[in-house]
Amino acid sequence: MRSLCGFRLSRFGDPNTTCGHPLVAPKLDVVQTLNAGDVFVPGGMPEHTYNPREKHGLEKKLRDAKKTARKIVSVTGMTKSGKTVLVARLFPRDSCVWFDGGAFTNEAEFWIDLVDQLGAFTSFSLSDGNERSVETAAEARAQGGLFGWLASLALRLGIRRSRTTGISVSRQSSPKAIALRTLRKRKVPLVLDDFHYLPRDDQKRILRALKQLIFEGVPIVAISIPHRKYDALKAERELTGRVTQVPVPAWDPEELVEIASKGFPLLNVETSDNLVSNLVGQALGSPHLMQEFCLALCRKHNVEETAQERLSISGNEPLRPLFQSVAEETGICQHRFRKYLIGCHQAA
Numbered sequence: 440m441r442s443l444c445g446f447r448l449s450r451f452g453d454p455n456t457t458c459g460h461p462l463v464a465p466k467l468d469v470v471q472t473l474n475a476g477d478v479f480v481p482g483g484m485p486e487h488t489y490n491p492r493e494k495h496g497l498e499k500k501l502r503d504a505k506k507t508a509r510k511i512v513s514v515t516g517m518t519k520s521g522k523t524v525l526v527a528r529l530f531p532r533d534s535c536v537w538f539d540g541g542a543f544t545n546e547a548e549f550w551i552d553l554v555d556q557l558g559a560f561t562s563f564s565l566s567d568g569n570e571r572s573v574e575t576a577a578e579a580r581a582q583g584g585l586f587g588w589l590a591s592l593a594l595r596l597g598i599r600r601s602r603t604t605g606i607s608v609s610r611q612s613s614p615k616a617i618a619l620r621t622l623r624k625r626k627v628p629l630v631l632d633d634f635h636y637l638p639r640d641d642q643k644r645i646l647r648a649l650k651q652l653i654f655e656g657v658p659i660v661a662i663s664i665p666h667r668k669y670d671a672l673k674a675e676r677e678l679t680g681r682v683t684q685v686p687v688p689a690w691d692p693e694e695l696v697e698i699a700s701k702g703f704p705l706l707n708v709e710t711s712d713n714l715v716s717n718l719v720g721q722a723l724g725s726p727h728l729m730q731e732f733c734l735a736l737c738r739k740h741n742v743e744e745t746a747q748e749r750l751s752i753s754g755n756e757p758l759r760p761l762f763q764s765v766a767e768e769t770g771i772c773q774h775r776f777r778k779y780l781i782g783c784h785q786a787a
């Protein structure tokens with residue numbers, strides 16, 4: 440007897456992953472020699488130069504929100520102020536469903552991405568190619584096992600088994616239904632990063648669908664820039680009183696200094712206070728620019744990794760070309776940089 444049981448699941452994602460990400464433990468840094476690009480990480484997660492900004496209690500607010508749940512957490516702040524980095528510290532990407540709004544254009548893509556990250560399935564089919572036959576529920580029960588189950592299901596659905604083709608049953612669900620059901624079941628935190636990139640009506644429909652999950656305690660964090668802050672969340676009246684605001688303020692000079700004072704010693708580089716304050720002065724309250732400047736300074740002095748011998752960088756060296764090259768390379772705040780370069784602020 441041929442024993443062939445087909446089991447097929449159509450889906451998005453890999454079952455050997457969590458939330459679509461490989462199950463790989465975070466790499467711990469155990470070596471003394473570090474790459475400059477791993478110490479100063481403009482545009483990435485700065486492990487070595489991360490500043491928790493304790494005086495603002497941002498991590499605590501997020502931690503509390505995570506524990507209490509039942510409210511959507513709205514993290515807002517100017518672009519490049521550290522919103523994504525902050526949320527990723529508390530909600531690591533490999534332990535939650537992380538939606539990158541900038542990479543998708545509409546609601547349909549949102550649900551498909553969620554199904555993909557959850558490793559769930561939108562269609563399900565089972566088949567049995569055995570040459571067996573049943574006509575009644577009693578016969579199906581007598582067969583037992585998967586075949587018996589399939590046969591009784593087929594009979595219930597009014598499907599008559601053909602002697603040559605075997606039994607096949609299938610079910611199809613919408614990505615939205617599957618994503619919601621899976622999130623509800625697993626209570627996996629959901630982070631909506633740059634949610635404002637989606638069209639406003641799509642945001643509304645998504646929030647309406649997620650509302651029930653919030654009530655049921657699935658942690659949900661929405662990250663957006665300030666003037667969009669009410670777009671999605673205020674639009675949905677029923678969310679009133681269900682939103683915890685976590686505003687991420689602009690960085691003050693002391694907080695930016697901490698990036699330099701953590702990072703340069705790790706590379707065996709000594710910098711003067713004057714030099715660091717010049718970098719801070721041009722960073723416009725942005726940790727991203729501060730990271731850029733520190734990395735550019737390392738590159739300028741050929742510090743690709745922790746120096747064998749201590750290197751001192753003087754506070755008198757001209758920094759203007761460095762600021763200019765960072766502005767050109769990154770395209771960040773070019774208009775503001777231009778203002779600097781024409782003399783609103785004199786770079787050292």
Ligand SMILES: Nc1ncnc2c1ncn2[C@@H]1O[C@H](COP(=O)(O)OP(=O)(O)OP(=O)(O)O)[C@@H](O)[C@H]1O
Binds near residue numbers: 482520
């Ligand atoms: N807490 C921090 N400590 C040190 N550096 C940081 C911190 N937060 C952010 N940075 C630096 O700033 C960069 C930008 O941060 P992030 O991507 O979190 O900003 P954002 O507010 O999410 O920006 P966007 O609005 O463009 O999404 C990071 O890649 C990192 O280099």
Ligand SMILES: [Mg+2]
Binds near residue numbers: 522
């Ligand atoms: Mg971001």
